[in-house]
Amino acid sequence: MTKMVSVDVEKCDGCRLCELTCSVEKLAEFNPKLARIQVRFEPEGKCTPVVCTQCAEAWCVEACPSGAIARNSQSRIVRINVDECVLCGECVPACPYGAIHWPREDEPPVKCDECGGEPACVPACPVDALDYATLATEG
């Protein structure tokens, strides 16, 4: 069964608890800039959480010249191997969803790894804008 973090943009009110929870889970500190999920703000209160869906046709994998980005065939999760990353940044514009985030240019970009199957951001969302569920197409 394949699951993914899905977003309901109509529900998001922009509190950024997902970013906070992600950063404390991954880094043991509150630092939304380094979170793997990012809420994008537009005028008139529109906001959209952006997060990797581990999509089947992963353009980031194709774009990476050093082979640092690879998919785990069992878990389906696409990860960035920090030892192989050459900090070229090619993966960032390659993702059509903007789900690869590069907050510090002297460090490798970051992306969601679904916390190994229990994404911390999902239960932290107070308005149920995030869900971690089986893809509908696969029943």
Add this chain to the structure above:
Amino acid sequence: MRVVDSRRKEYARELKHMNKAVLGYMGKILDIDLASQRASVHDLDPDLPTRFLGGRGFGAKILHDNLAPRTDPLSPGNLFILATGPLTGTSAPGSKLEVISKSPLTGGYGDSAIGGHIGPEIKYAGYDVIVLRGRCEKPTYLWIDNERVEFRDAADLWGKGCMETEQRLKSAFNKEVQVLCIGPAGEKLVKIACITHASGRQAGRCGMGAVMGSKNLKAIVVRGDQGIRLADAKAFQTRVMQVHQKVLSSAAAMDMHKYGTAASFISHNMVGCLPTRNYQTGYFEEAERLSGQTLERTIFVRHGACFGCSLGCAKWTAAEGVCIDGPEYETIAMLGSNCGISRLEAVVKANYLCDDLGIDTISAGNIMAFATECYERGIIGDKETNGIALRFGNEEAFYKLIHMIAYREGLGGTLAEGVREAARRLGKGSDKFAMHSKGLEQSAYETRAAIGQTLAYSINDRGADHNRTWSFKFFLDDPRSPEGKAAKVKRNQCERSSPDIMGMCRFVSYHLSFDDYGDLITAATGSKWTGDDILKVAERVFCMTRIFNTKEGYTRTNDHVPPRDFEDPVPNGPAKGAVVKREDYRRMLDEFYALSGWDEDGIPTEAKLKEMGLEDVALGFRPFRKGVQQ
């Protein structure tokens, strides 16, 4: 992930060498001299978190220690302080930033809180507090990017509204930044000017926008990517998730989420405390049309939330060609019922104008209603209003008047000085209709219906505002009797003002206990904090601001209420006939002073200052005390 492991190790290593006394804080104060364009960074004195916790506590102490009494609030000598608390920028619900300065509106201690994302960003840039002093030579904006501080030319932003200013600044950087800015009103030193962030979040009260304007500072742009490290992040996060659950399972909180802060609009009207036509009464016959429920049904667009908030009280609405974050309860009451306006759409438009031009909606609604009552009573006429028929309910007149105040045109110039000064200038007995205490325009509660709030407004350090003491729920218990009100005000004053000190929003705090906050601060700082410890800090901060005001020459006479409270019985509605008896008010005030450890002049006694651990403050305070040799 290895990056995580290495960062965790580095974190653990650093934690060992960190100053234990400031764990949970960034540990730095950014001190900026605008005149010489120099910035320096100081370590946070561990005494500040220990005695004053954060936010308004930090600001009040720094202002007291560094500002000479009788400094002109609009002179370069005034300090402009931005302070965060230990919970700001964490996952605790509803981060706030406190803006602290000597108020040009009241002439005393002033502050105002602002939500959105700006407080957290200042912490991520590495600072607990930013202190600004002096005055920029020409219009300037500050760009603070972590440790880098730049002074940038704001000539082409000067004169622009808050909406355009913020939008232009946001697109000037290729990074996500947060902006604090003023509009034309702040530039023109309008005493009720506010500071705007995220288009709909304001530090509205006490004329903080005028202080920024007096410093030629159009905006402050901030970005930071430094993490907030806590003593026990895991324990904190576990506890904070319980706290969010508590908020989400509260029916009242979810009502506020659905309808906004105006969820309670009708209930205020039902007890007769909804300010109507310049507080002439507390009952508005068309309140139904202005309620949060009507808002949700008619002009609602989407929900909004401040940083880390699970309650999410912000409501985006659209009407009259504009889309805004708001209006909330205070704005609807002040620009609605208090101006005799019953159309929410008109309130939205007036709210937009105030936000864009940069004036506080509470003070604006109060002052415009004052001018309207003066016009209807013949104290001012068409000559003063430039031909505007300033009558309650006249929407167009109020749109024009907002412009006139913001740009100081005609009568607007007089009103821009605040309601106390405007009444002094207009004369002819108009002071009877000026609804303020200490020069701060009364907020959206008519108090004759529940006289506990009369006391609350009068003893508040910054003036007639509900953010220190407010709870009609308990003032409604035998509401016209002075019995036991002082004790309730005393208790509520500490409870209600604590979130400002922690760097949090008080709307969420209604649904939590002080032990929740104690646990969070303990996990954040590594020092044991109980709910009572927090309340004690709140009392200490109140003593601190009281002393600040005493040094400015405030005495018992500055704890006053508008004459209307004593002289005009409520003409209609549920509180019909209610009026405050002078002897009742005096009794409440005496009791309150006694409970607070203040003498009959309202000055904290030496013993009280000692009990509060404010010996250092008492030292400089002695010359001001009666009967003590200088």
